[in-house]
Amino acid sequence: MNSYDDCMPAHRMVTETRTDTRIGHLKRQGFHFSLSLIVVAGLAACNLPERSRSLGDPNVAAKTLALQVCSNCHGVQGISVSPNFPKLAAQAEPYLVAQLKSFKSHGRSDPAGFEYMWGISARLTDDQINGLAAYFSSQAPPPGKPGNLTLLKEGQKIFEQGIAANNTPACTGCHGAHGEGIQQFPRLAGQHADYIVKQLMVFQRTDERPEGVMMKGIAHELTPENMKNVAAYLEAMPSSP
Amino acid sequence: MDSFICLYRGMKYSRLLAIILVIQALLSPLVADALPVFARQTGQNCVACHAGGQFPELTSYGRLFKLTGYTIGTRTVPLSVMGVASFTKSANPDSDVAFAKDAVALFQTGSIFLAGKVTDNVGVFSQWTYNNYDHQDLGSGKWKGKWASDNFDLRYADRFIGPTEDFIFGFSLNNNPSLTDPWSTAPAWIQYVPTKFGVTAPDASPIISQLGTQVAGLTAYTFWQQTLYAEVSAYQTSNGAWSFLSQGTKSQDQTNLKGVNPYVRLALSHDWGPHSAMIGVLAMNAQIYPDSTNPVGPTTRYRDRGIDAQYQYLLDPHTVTAQFSFIRETITNGDVTGVASNASNTLNQLRLKASYVYRAKYGASLSYFSTTGSSDATLYPDVAANPGTRGWVPEVFWTPVQYLRIGVQYYAYTQFHGASSNYDGSGRNAKDNNTLFLYVWGAY
Numbered sequence A: 001m002n003s004y005d006d007c008m009p010a011h012r013m014v015t016e017t018r019t020d021t022r023i024g025h026l027k028r029q030g031f032h033f034s035l036s037l038i039v040v041a042g043l044a045a046c047n048l049p050e051r052s053r054s055l056g057d058p059n060v061a062a063k064t065l066a067l068q069v070c071s072n073c074h075g076v077q078g079i080s081v082s083p084n085f086p087k088l089a090a091q092a093e094p095y096l097v098a099q100l101k102s103f104k105s106h107g108r109s110d111p112a113g114f115e116y117m118w119g120i121s122a123r124l125t126d127d128q129i130n131g132l133a134a135y136f137s138s139q140a141p142p143p144g145k146p147g148n149l150t151l152l153k154e155g156q157k158i159f160e161q162g163i164a165a166n167n168t169p170a171c172t173g174c175h176g177a178h179g180e181g182i183q184q185f186p187r188l189a190g191q192h193a194d195y196i197v198k199q200l201m202v203f204q205r206t207d208e209r210p211e212g213v214m215m216k217g218i219a220h221e222l223t224p225e226n227m228k229n230v231a232a233y234l235e236a237m238p239s240s241p
Numbered sequence B: 001m002d003s004f005i006c007l008y009r010g011m012k013y014s015r016l017l018a019i020i021l022v023i024q025a026l027l028s029p030l031v032a033d034a035l036p037v038f039a040r041q042t043g044q045n046c047v048a049c050h051a052g053g054q055f056p057e058l059t060s061y062g063r064l065f066k067l068t069g070y071t072i073g074t075r076t077v078p079l080s081v082m083g084v085a086s087f088t089k090s091a092n093p094d095s096d097v098a099f100a101k102d103a104v105a106l107f108q109t110g111s112i113f114l115a116g117k118v119t120d121n122v123g124v125f126s127q128w129t130y131n132n133y134d135h136q137d138l139g140s141g142k143w144k145g146k147w148a149s150d151n152f153d154l155r156y157a158d159r160f161i162g163p164t165e166d167f168i169f170g171f172s173l174n175n176n177p178s179l180t181d182p183w184s185t186a187p188a189w190i191q192y193v194p195t196k197f198g199v200t201a202p203d204a205s206p207i208i209s210q211l212g213t214q215v216a217g218l219t220a221y222t223f224w225q226q227t228l229y230a231e232v233s234a235y236q237t238s239n240g241a242w243s244f245l246s247q248g249t250k251s252q253d254q255t256n257l258k259g260v261n262p263y264v265r266l267a268l269s270h271d272w273g274p275h276s277a278m279i280g281v282l283a284m285n286a287q288i289y290p291d292s293t294n295p296v297g298p299t300t301r302y303r304d305r306g307i308d309a310q311y312q313y314l315l316d317p318h319t320v321t322a323q324f325s326f327i328r329e330t331i332t333n334g335d336v337t338g339v340a341s342n343a344s345n346t347l348n349q350l351r352l353k354a355s356y357v358y359r360a361k362y363g364a365s366l367s368y369f370s371t372t373g374s375s376d377a378t379l380y381p382d383v384a385a386n387p388g389t390r391g392w393v394p395e396v397f398w399t400p401v402q403y404l405r406i407g408v409q410y411y412a413y414t415q416f417h418g419a420s421s422n423y424d425g426s427g428r429n430a431k432d433n434n435t436l437f438l439y440v441w442g443a444y
Helices: A019-043 A062-074 A095-102 A111-121 A124-137 A149-161 A195-203 A210-218 A224-235 B001-027 B037-042 B060-067 B240-246
Strands: B081-092 B103-117 B123-134 B143-161 B166-174 B215-224 B228-237 B261-272 B277-286 B300-315 B319-333 B344-359 B362-373 B389-401 B406-417 B435-443
Touching: A062 A124, A062 B060, A062 B143, A095 A124, A111 B037, A124 B001, A124 B081, A149 A224, A149 B344, A195 A224, A224 B435, B037 B081, B060 B215, B143 B240, B215 B240, B300 B406
Parallel strands: none
Antiparallel strands: B081 B103, B081 B435, B103 B123, B123 B143, B143 B166, B166 B215, B215 B228, B228 B261, B261 B277, B277 B300, B300 B319, B319 B344, B344 B362, B362 B389, B389 B406, B406 B435
């Protein structure tokens, strides 16, 4: 109560008759009963695999997992809101399969990987992994996001031509002329710039993504400014083709 | 009479079912990750659900985990433990022994959680807490410990989601209004790591924040398009079949509510880029018997109306969060006599908090609280006869590993019980209640 000295009145007022009390008791029992019913119904509810959020059940369809679990961070159509999480829409299917397997085997151990994905992928079956990759790769690619023109211009140069002075190759060689991704090389077009910069840092400074060892050499000479420019350009890239 | 027997059997059946499900969960395969139960269930790091790792504040994903009934993941051993060790130092502990205590409490409180996924649609978050300093023995003055019910939230949830629609709905059986809320502005969640030592909050507070572990409530809620959250609940005193929700509270200390008391909550949420914002309102009406041991006759009516907002910026390595909560309470005594001088009173509670965490390890926060209200010599027997209490709480904390946090808070009062100086008529000033609180919090 609002009193801070816990004062309570000493007198008691008895105004209800015995019948009133009994009716009150009945009402309370009714309330208890309806609560019990809902608790029992809830506890007894059978599994609904079409809307399950279970990660250890091989019977749950990949699409169900994509909608009920993956979408929480990556978006229903693979377009994540927060740059903490990569966009998966139209991502190269073999790349998605390889990443999920790498999370599952703890091969990929960058913070974004182990903090979120190790647990999510731990019990996925090969069928579920293939299904998830198929689901996200078949979504419409993310549209480009307008960015700072100076950054975009510098970024475009790196993307298309690389940096001759330090032997950094162009991104287009592996990731496609439009950043659309080819087989195990991921789509970069439309990806969150912050995510690209962080992953370039992971490649350059750590061995946490052994499957991307090729990128370690490529990113070796990139300055933080180079990374920022190329990431801004990739985030702004239009979704076609 | 037959119907009573059926009711009784129904209740026994529900309890039996609960016990069977708990045993079943206990026997399920053990996932040997050294993390508390929800982390074991999802296999994810604490930062996935808690903003910058600051328990209990939730991220967008954490809110969805809660609203979908704690059911994401794999069923695991549904047990966790938590412990708090603390040190409290009051600015001037001697002049009012009633509440301004100094304490080194190496082991202050410990909790056991029974929590996690039960079925694809049912999950639970329940906590029992041992307070090592529950009360002092009258003879020896020694502190005695006690186990008691703490938070309890048993949920049923379902989600219909597709390219254009996202509809989550659920039900909860719980023991605290706003415990079900996924935002940290909720009265049940805005203050954390509490201590019974020192002075760490205004004495007067709205009824909505005083009903924890006193009541049993049934909640229905929905979260539509991750935008509109709506919740309707009904609360009654947790006695009879529901007394397990208030276990450890003596009946004479338990708030006695008349009938069913409604709680309503609406919130609008929006995420863009690394930002997340919410604005909401809440309302609760409660009728309380003045004598908790004799629940008959007229009641005092409390009407709480609140507005709250939260902002979060989460982009590794930075976490910035801010909370605002304002609750206005109207207390009408009606035919109840003796508890207050006025026929009706008002009480306003304002709370603000901002925090920053770097790399989910090093954090700081600053809170401001201001409680104001109408003067009433019976309710507030100090000189000013007013609840007015204001102050600031700076805090720094360190999370060396994700299940251990070490922090220090300082409660600095500029006004207490309606005055900044000599509030008790014996020369005690508001700042004499300033309290330093150091805690070590751990969970497994």
